[in-house]
Amino acid sequence: MSDKKKIAVLGAGVMGTGIGQTFAMKGCEVMMIYVYDDKLRAKPIETMTANLKILAENGVIDEKEIPEITGRVRCTESLEEAAEFADIIFECIVENLAVKQDYFAKLDALCPQTTILATNTSAISVTEIAEKSVHKERIIGTHYWNPAYLMPLVEVIKTKYVSEDVVKATYKLLEEAGKCPVIVEKDVPGFLANRMQHALFREAISIVEHGIASAEDVDKAIKYGFGMRLGVRAPMEVIDAGGTDLTYSIHKYLFPHIESSTEPSPLLKQKMDEGKLGFKSGEGFMKWSKEDIEQSQKNLLEGLIKVARALDRI
Numbered sequence: 001m002s003d004k005k006k007i008a009v010l011g012a013g014v015m016g017t018g019i020g021q022t023f024a025m026k027g028c029e030v031m032m033i034y035v036y037d038d039k040l041r042a043k044p045i046e047t048m049t050a051n052l053k054i055l056a057e058n059g060v061i062d063e064k065e066i067p068e069i070t071g072r073v074r075c076t077e078s079l080e081e082a083a084e085f086a087d088i089i090f091e092c093i094v095e096n097l098a099v100k101q102d103y104f105a106k107l108d109a110l111c112p113q114t115t116i117l118a119t120n121t122s123a124i125s126v127t128e129i130a131e132k133s134v135h136k137e138r139i140i141g142t143h144y145w146n147p148a149y150l151m152p153l154v155e156v157i158k159t160k161y162v163s164e165d166v167v168k169a170t171y172k173l174l175e176e177a178g179k180c181p182v183i184v185e186k187d188v189p190g191f192l193a194n195r196m197q198h199a200l201f202r203e204a205i206s207i208v209e210h211g212i213a214s215a216e217d218v219d220k221a222i223k224y225g226f227g228m229r230l231g232v233r234a235p236m237e238v239i240d241a242g243g244t245d246l247t248y249s250i251h252k253y254l255f256p257h258i259e260s261s262t263e264p265s266p267l268l269k270q271k272m273d274e275g276k277l278g279f280k281s282g283e284g285f286m287k288w289s290k291e292d293i294e295q296s297q298k299n300l301l302e303g304l305i306k307v308a309r310a311l312d313r314i
Helices: 014-025 044-057 063-070 079-085 097-110 164-176 193-209 215-230 235-242 244-257 266-273 290-310
Strands: 007-010 030-033 073-076 088-091 116-119 139-144 153-157 180-184
Touching: 007 014, 007 079, 014 030, 014 044, 014 063, 014 073, 014 139, 030 079, 044 063, 044 073, 044 290, 079 097, 088 097, 097 116, 116 164, 139 164, 153 164, 164 180, 193 215, 193 266, 235 244
Parallel strands: 007 030, 007 088, 030 073, 088 116, 116 139, 153 180
Antiparallel strands: 139 153
């Protein structure tokens, strides 16, 4: 990075640690801020080290770099210390509006007015998160995708208060950190990517619910079909390639037959009621042993590395 900013991350869980690691890998000084019982259960330096070892094993970095990267990271419980240190603070705490509002109000009161305050919320209105703060113009959404140190996308969400200078500065920082930021012009539920992802999930669950295909075959159809293409040619380009007229004809015929419910699937509710919670319980739509779960996690990380390398995104 040409202008190495000082990065603070509020919350030392999985997402916070991934964000901190992202910037430490780019040569930035990083401060992880413990909240609640983070200090007891979260081990950001140890987690980063484990993540970096996986990257080293797959040839992304040299193992000799690991101590240098983690050496740029320190931890604190003091908001005051972080406020004095940081050029930007990324918030990654519990998805609770009141809690987020209180933390942002505290940070807003402590930080110099030049400090950008960003939330990694995946569900809550960024505008609402800013409501209790005085300097609302410096509060912005930056929704990373897990694992944050591997996934390039970051959604930059505008609020009705945010200044264009803050939007531009945040976008530039993320670009220089090797991310692919996209601007979400309106602060709407689900922002940009989750709206599309959960529209797909709704149809996938509906297909299983109505006996059209098994859960296993739904996943295969995506993994070995259009899912392979999406990283190279995504929907809007596919539409233009085929023609807006063709897409219109397909939609006119198909839309009456696909899921359009505004409520979660009854099958999803049934799974919850039966205690079939997925990885958490060993069964959801499919059965998962401890070994299956570990292999799935390993496949995800190594697969993302392979895809990113193949598409020149790492």
